[in-house]
Amino acid sequence: MKYTIKDVAKEANVSIATVSNVINGKSVVKKDTREKVMRAIEKLNYIPDQAARTMINRRTNTIGMVVPTLSNEFWGALAGNIQRQLMKKGYTLLILTTESDPMVGSVMLNTLRERNVDGVIIASLGLGRDNDIKYSQDLIEWGIPLVSFHPFDKRLTAVWGDYMASSMEVVDHLIGLGHSRIAYIGSFLSGIERELGYRNSLMLHKIPADERLIVSGQNESFELFSQYGYDCTRKLCLDGAEFSALFCSNDLIAIGAIKALEDLGMNVPADKAVVGFDDISMAALYRPSLTTVRQPIAEMAGSAVHILLERIERPDVPHFPRTVTLPMKLVIRQSCGASK
Amino acid sequence: MKYTIKDVAKEANVSIATVSNVINGKSVVKKDTREKVMRAIEKLNYIPDQAARTMINRRTNTIGMVVPTLSNEFWGALAGNIQRQLMKKGYTLLILTTESDPMVGSVMLNTLRERNVDGVIIASLGLGRDNDIKYSQDLIEWGIPLVSFHPFDKRLTAVWGDYMASSMEVVDHLIGLGHSRIAYIGSFLSGIERELGYRNSLMLHKIPADERLIVSGQNESFELFSQYGYDCTRKLCLDGAEFSALFCSNDLIAIGAIKALEDLGMNVPADKAVVGFDDISMAALYRPSLTTVRQPIAEMAGSAVHILLERIERPDVPHFPRTVTLPMKLVIRQSCGASK
DNA sequence: CTGAAAGCGCTTACAG
DNA sequence: CTGAAAGCGCTTACAG
Numbered sequence: 038m039k040y041t042i043k044d045v046a047k048e049a050n051v052s053i054a055t056v057s058n059v060i061n062g063k064s065v066v067k068k069d070t071r072e073k074v075m076r077a078i079e080k081l082n083y084i085p086d087q088a089a090r091t092m093i094n095r096r097t098n099t100i101g102m103v104v105p106t107l108s109n110e111f112w113g114a115l116a117g118n119i120q121r122q123l124m125k126k127g128y129t130l131l132i133l134t135t136e137s138d139p140m141v142g143s144v145m146l147n148t149l150r151e152r153n154v155d156g157v158i159i160a161s162l163g164l165g166r167d168n169d170i171k172y173s174q175d176l177i178e179w180g181i182p183l184v185s186f187h188p189f190d191k192r193l194t195a196v197w198g199d200y201m202a203s204s205m206e207v208v209d210h211l212i213g214l215g216h217s218r219i220a221y222i223g224s225f226l227s228g229i230e231r232e233l234g235y236r237n238s239l240m241l242h243k244i245p246a247d248e249r250l251i252v253s254g255q256n257e258s259f260e261l262f263s264q265y266g267y268d269c270t271r272k273l274c275l276d277g278a279e280f281s282a283l284f285c286s287n288d289l290i291a292i293g294a295i296k297a298l299e300d301l302g303m304n305v306p307a308d309k310a311v312v313g314f315d316d317i318s319m320a321a322l323y324r325p326s327l328t329t330v331r332q333p334i335a336e337m338a339g340s341a342v343h344i345l346l347e348r349i350e351r352p353d354v355p356h357f358p359r360t361v362t363l364p365m366k367l368v369i370r371q372s373c374g375a376s377k
Numbered sequence: 378m379k380y381t382i383k384d385v386a387k388e389a390n391v392s393i394a395t396v397s398n399v400i401n402g403k404s405v406v407k408k409d410t411r412e413k414v415m416r417a418i419e420k421l422n423y424i425p426d427q428a429a430r431t432m433i434n435r436r437t438n439t440i441g442m443v444v445p446t447l448s449n450e451f452w453g454a455l456a457g458n459i460q461r462q463l464m465k466k467g468y469t470l471l472i473l474t475t476e477s478d479p480m481v482g483s484v485m486l487n488t489l490r491e492r493n494v495d496g497v498i499i500a501s502l503g504l505g506r507d508n509d510i511k512y513s514q515d516l517i518e519w520g521i522p523l524v525s526f527h528p529f530d531k532r533l534t535a536v537w538g539d540y541m542a543s544s545m546e547v548v549d550h551l552i553g554l555g556h557s558r559i560a561y562i563g564s565f566l567s568g569i570e571r572e573l574g575y576r577n578s579l580m581l582h583k584i585p586a587d588e589r590l591i592v593s594g595q596n597e598s599f600e601l602f603s604q605y606g607y608d609c610t611r612k613l614c615l616d617g618a619e620f621s622a623l624f625c626s627n628d629l630i631a632i633g634a635i636k637a638l639e640d641l642g643m644n645v646p647a648d649k650a651v652v653g654f655d656d657i658s659m660a661a662l663y664r665p666s667l668t669t670v671r672q673p674i675a676e677m678a679g680s681a682v683h684i685l686l687e688r689i690e691r692p693d694v695p696h697f698p699r700t701v702t703l704p705m706k707l708v709i710r711q712s713c714g715a716s717k
Numbered sequence: 718c719t720g721a722a723a724g725c726g727c728t729t730a731c732a733g
Numbered sequence: 734c735t736g737a738a739a740g741c742g743c744t745t746a747c748a749g
Contacts, residue, residue, distance in 0.1 A: 041742055052720040057744055067718055084491045088431035089742035092725040097428070107457035108658075110450060117447035117474045124473070124481075129488060132472055133464070134457045141464075148469060151424045263662050292662050299664065318448075319659050322603050322632050324639065381726055392736040397728055407734060429726035432741040 040081040049077035060085055091153070100345065101131045101154040103145060105161055105226075110317045111332065112160060115186075118338035119158065126346060128155070137258045142172050156182035156345045161226070182348040184341045187228060188360045196340045196361045203330045203365040204234025207284055207312050210367060212242050215376035216282040216310060222269045222294065223286040224254035224262070231286045231314060250280050266293025274301050281309060281376050288313035288320045288329055295325070295372065310373030326370035333363045380421040389417035400425055431493065440685065441471045441494040443485060445501055445566075450657045451672065452500060458678035459498065466686060468495075477598045482512050489516075496522035496685045501566070522688040524681045527568060528700045536680045536701045543670045543705040544574025547624055547652050550707060552582050555716035556622040556650060562609045562634065563626040564594035564602070571626045571654060590620050606633025614641050621649060621716050628653035628660045628669055635665070635712065650713030666710035673703045
């Protein structure tokens with residue numbers, strides 16, 4: 038059987054209060070007593086029961102994280118990174134995946150509530166914009182410390198990359214290479230910022246946006262991004278859209294796009310330049326290797342964890358909702374060359 | 378503030394015992410009383426506190442899972458799959474990543490113990506064979522219900538794919554295409570079974586294994602599989618090894634290998650046939666698309682969850698350690714063609 | 718400095 | 734069928 042604080046107290050010949058004081062590093066305990074207790078703990082290989090502690094502290098040392106899927110390197114890497122950082126701080130991460138299933142939304146909220154998590158990290162729910170906002174609001178109204186990777190709501194503190202600025206940088210780069218017919222394939226799942234950056238850059242270069250070259254997406258799922266990229270690109274080409282460069286709102290879409298272009302007999306980058314977004318590990322390994330924008334995953338994770346733990350551990354410090362925007366880096370590889 | 382069972386009892390004008398009976402679906406409660414209580418629960422939006430329940434039931438409804446990393450599609454998909462299946466059964470998944478850091482091993486064990494998880498799923502620890510075995514044994518000796526995806530120990534119940542048989546199938550296939558100089562790049566992280574399957578197939582075809590064509594690996598990490606594949610392949614070629622086909626123990630190694638071959642001026646599949654293992658989503662998207670073996674992820678997850686929950690929920694049913702081996706499917710794509 | 722006692726929010730015999 | 738009481742394993746005032 039598992040030993041309890043009583044067993045340790047008996048073993049060390051002290052009261053359970055003293056054992057508790059030792060465990061919690063209270064300085065009142067005399068050195069001798071402390072050592073006696075330590076030996077007993079060691080001997081019995083005693084570990085305090087979290088459930089019992091939780092009852093009193095009202096703290097579970099558990100953080101919930103809502104993520105659309107783990108079968109996607111970007112979210113997996115982010116979740117793994119956060120898990121390790123939290124572990125170092127003595128917290129445990131509870132990951133909930135929605136897999137784009139709207140039914141999961143309320144189950145998820147229940148789990149978070151009954152588990153009494155100390156805080157929640159919303160990566161993205163991937164349940165469609167309306168559902169994402171709805172559930173975020175439930176969470177906000179619940180009053181639990183929250184950090185998001187997307188500012189769905191003004192009351193939310195969010196951490197994200199400078200998607201708009203880096204998208205502008207991508208398009209600036211393409212224009213610098215001589216491209217002027219630049220297509221864009223986005224997805225509602227990656228937000229509107231990239232498309233805005235794309236449009237802004239064109240505007241600043243006085244290139245009118247051609248709506249026939251722009252796909253904003255609406256129903257694609259996280260599992261099928263590459264297929265989505267393939268289909269959109271193929272449709273664009275078969276519809277006779279004229280473009281020499283293509284900016285995709287993530288790397289999987291870009292990879293699908295390249296596949297589609299090659300299947301239609303075109304070569305990337307010789308015939309079409311393609312740029313992705315995220316810099317997943319495959320971006321460097323794909324052929325051609327992908328020009329893309331690197332997500333600052335470690336910084337995002339670190340920043341989110343820092344903000345969340347500060348809110349939890351120092352509730353006296355007033356908290357103002359804010360958006361933390363991290364710079365991103367354009368990574369130039371082989372998938373995009375100069376315009377012919 | 379959060380409501381407790383007392384608030385519900387007061388609201389419904391009954392005792393807390395009755396509320397508890399309603400919550401736990403005990404049939405003793407009179408219909409009228411039950412409905413009264415239900416209304417009170419609904420009205421207060423009451424959710425029972427898990428920590429308090431855990432204290433009594435000695436059950437946390439939490440399963441721990443130890444996985445080397447989440448930044449890798451295979452493990453991410455497996456973890457996500459398991460999480461969803463457990464959620465449906467009312468359990469919560471606690472994912473711990475080791476990121477190949479041996480220091481994490483004991484922290485991980487502590488977390489699992491103090492959280493009082495009801496069971497543990499060991500995907501793979503990725504801490505090197507010795508550490509993996511050591512920590513698995515600690516877990517076994519602890520006596521907690523356990524399921525593993527690798528039979529490290531006879532006392533362990535494991536679920537895995539038929540890696541040896543499917544590797545034989547791969548090599549049989551290559552031989553059928555006319556290849557006889559077949560190289561192999563493995564990794565200790567993917568186990569010895571694939572190499573054994575490779576050797577068995579050669580043997581059965583009376584082709585002597587050429588040790589110069591075999592790389593077993595020893596220190597590579599999960600994060601750098603593709604780099605490892607690249608380096609090994611390059612070295613193989615520069616050392617003048619003669620081979621027309623290459624079997625890699627996972628898809629990332631295979632992708633790195635293809636990159637290396639192309640960089641050395643060779644074409645896949647025209648000059649060399651390459652086969653991977655796992656069938657990650659990129660296998661179908663890579664160029665050339667990868668011939669590989671599909672891991673039965675959903676079946677592995679389902680089987681592991683089923684076995685684990687049965688052990689937890691029906692402790693009276695005697696449990697015999699066993700290894701459940703699932704068949705795998707060879708997926709033929711473009712990366713391997715006939716020998717010239 | 719140490720210990721006896723109350724209490725966290727539940728469940729479970731046991732009385733009635 | 735319902736309720737009063739004990740107890741799960743801890744922490745925290747409070748006495749001494």
